[in-house]
Amino acid sequence: MQNKVDVAVMIGSGVPQTLRALGQRACWVVLLNGEQRGTAFASRDEAQECQAAWQALLRREASDSLH
Structure with a gap:
């Protein structure tokens, strides 16, 4: 499954x-999925910094699962 990491705005x-x-x-x-x-x-x-960290973690996990 491809994970999706988004940034959303909350108002009010x-x-x-x-x-x-x-x-x-x-x-x-x-948001993760x-x-x-x-x-x-x-x-x-x-x-966006947190989003980038999540994306890096998920890439690392995906790479580790291939080995």
Whole structure:
């Protein structure tokens, strides 16, 4: 199965209270096969860094399973 890693934006009431208390009206999350993984991020850049880490991990796991 091919895993899909996406970044999604959450707006309004979807934003965790901790971020809303800091004035955030939007946040970004990483989705693995449509399910949220980890925390919500205050910036898209942070979420994209996490996305890249997930993709690297999945590539490594796929490579290891071939050997």
